[in-house]
Amino acid sequence: MTSEMGKPIGELRTLATKRARADSETVTEFLSRTGYQLPVAIADLIDNAIDAKASRVHVGLIFSKERPASLIVADNGCGMAEDELERAVSLQKDPRKQSGKALGRYGAGLKAASFSLGRVLTIATRCSGGTPIGAQLDQSRYRKRYEYGVLDPRIAGLLLSLDWGGDKLGGSGTVLMISDLTAMVPTSNTSQDLFLESFEKELDVRLGLVYHRFLDSGRVKITKGKRDRDDPQPEFGMQSVAAVNPFGYPVTGRKGYPKRFSIPVSGLSVPVVLHLWPKQGRTKDSRDPNYDILGRSGEWQGFYYYRWDRMLQAGGWNGVLSQEPHTSYARISVDLPLGSDSHFRPTVMKDRIENPRPLLEVLTNKREWADYISDARTVYRASATRKNPAFGREGTARPSDAKLAGLPGGALVRLNEGGNAELSSKIPAIMGAAKADALVELVSQAARPFGGRSRLSNAMKDDWRRLAHAVKVLVDPDL
Numbered sequence: 001m002t003s004e005m006g007k008p009i010g011e012l013r014t015l016a017t018k019r020a021r022a023d024s025e026t027v028t029e030f031l032s033r034t035g036y037q038l039p040v041a042i043a044d045l046i047d048n049a050i051d052a053k054a055s056r057v058h059v060g061l062i063f064s065k066e067r068p069a070s071l072i073v074a075d076n077g078c079g080m081a082e083d084e085l086e087r088a089v090s091l092q093k094d095p096r097k098q099s100g101k102a103l104g105r106y107g108a109g110l111k112a113a114s115f116s117l118g119r120v121l122t123i124a125t126r127c128s129g130g131t132p133i134g135a136q137l138d139q140s141r142y143r144k145r146y147e148y149g150v151l152d153p154r155i156a157g158l159l160l161s162l163d164w165g166g167d168k169l170g171g172s173g174t175v176l177m178i179s180d181l182t183a184m185v186p187t188s189n190t191s192q193d194l195f196l197e198s199f200e201k202e203l204d205v206r207l208g209l210v211y212h213r214f215l216d217s218g219r220v221k222i223t224k225g226k227r228d229r230d231d232p233q234p235e236f237g238m239q240s241v242a243a244v245n246p247f248g249y250p251v252t253g254r255k256g257y258p259k260r261f262s263i264p265v266s267g268l269s270v271p272v273v274l275h276l277w278p279k280q281g282r283t284k285d286s287r288d289p290n291y292d293i294l295g296r297s298g299e300w301q302g303f304y305y306y307r308w309d310r311m312l313q314a315g316g317w318n319g320v321l322s323q324e325p326h327t328s329y330a331r332i333s334v335d336l337p338l339g340s341d342s343h344f345r346p347t348v349m350k351d352r353i354e355n356p357r358p359l360l361e362v363l364t365n366k367r368e369w370a371d372y373i374s375d376a377r378t379v380y381r382a383s384a385t386r387k388n389p390a391f392g393r394e395g396t397a398r399p400s401d402a403k404l405a406g407l408p409g410g411a412l413v414r415l416n417e418g419g420n421a422e423l424s425s426k427i428p429a430i431m432g433a434a435k436a437d438a439l440v441e442l443v444s445q446a447a448r449p450f451g452g453r454s455r456l457s458n459a460m461k462d463d464w465r466r467l468a469h470a471v472k473v474l475v476d477p478d479l
């Protein structure tokens, strides 16, 4: 490098070391404006509960005079002792979380997530065999000198003794209460409505996605509910967060998938799985809820990164491809291995990784990658022909998918739990391939109203009977 004067710039040497300062006002302001959305912030707090070995986490909204006043995250994990609580309210790394499979790492999530939601964070916690203790962080005090209040232990005890998620927390646990939600809910009615809508509709789906492996394996149960601050009545609107598995298709979209690879990156081996969803129906009702997440099916193609089973990024192509309908059925899971944080650099918000390029370069240069993208396009373009996986050969569905198979017509046409009609592979042999294709096309249309259902009403069963009979007559009237 040369300067404008034509002299080389040379080595950038320093002469001495001086101390720079971090004033708490700037840091607190910065922490509270990191741009967390509600589900991302709540997930950061749930990560702490999972790190504390909780088997149950409850996310609650507390109303005061019919307006959202506080958010609760309560868990039955190991709780905190006095010195741990002190570290929790500080900006300090937990040495126990620097190796192994802890979800937290940076020592900032609790403060950043809470302050991006509201101005006051109250923590009540108890270790097994210990007494309740607590702390309160008020953004305006924290901003001056990182000061916090010591919570009256009786209040900590009260918070810990309430039912959260329909049950007591038990011998140990932590209750976070984030109040003065002005950061997230300015006073206008529209923003209150948007906040409530996000709490009601989006939050469970997002949490169901981020923690689907934990929820599916039963390692943790997450509930959501509401409570009125001034009413001693119990919680209401209780709901369990259900797993949303973006790879939870009933039948693969194409033979040979999923395809598994180990991609070498900086001496580590990264497990990558290429998945192809089967063709989905045109209407929302006929699409699988694991595919059509939040009703925005096309948005979920691309890479899913997991760090110790916790999802860090849900879809998106990281610049490798652009999002377009033809690649809708392509979803790829990547499991970041232990010791790879410094390489992939998960963000403090744990909502994506910053450095996917080296992995993606190796992956996209593989011959199988081009085949994969082309296969994804083929599945997308396929109309309802015999090759259409929604009408796969008999036996492609797992036995658990065949709950509806008891319906009449079984040998020739059956409805699997994914709501897809499956035609017998014997049909082309009986009536010839060309006719079989035409039949599949016909049945595909006729079977749409049955799509995505796990139960049929009696009226629908009658419709199904008629359809199955029609198939039988069309295939071979003498059968």
Ligand SMILES: Nc1ncnc2c1ncn2[C@@H]1O[C@H](COP(=O)(O)OP(=O)(O)OP(=O)(O)O)[C@@H](O)[C@H]1O
Pocket (backbone or CB within 6 Å): 044, 048, 049, 052, 075, 077, 078, 079, 080, 084, 087, 088, 089, 092, 093, 094, 097, 103, 104, 105, 106, 107, 108, 109, 110, 111, 174, 348
């Ligand atoms: N629900 C909880 N139960 C037990 N301990 C907790 C809980 N929440 C926070 N802590 C303690 O407080 C510390 C600080 O949490 P914080 O989320 O700020 O940082 P972290 O989890 O260490 O890292 P990261 O910034 O990556 O989330 C944790 O390391 C943990 O020791």
Ligand SMILES: [Mg+2]
Pocket (backbone or CB within 6 Å): 044, 047, 048, 103, 104, 105, 108, 109, 110
């Ligand atoms: Mg954390």
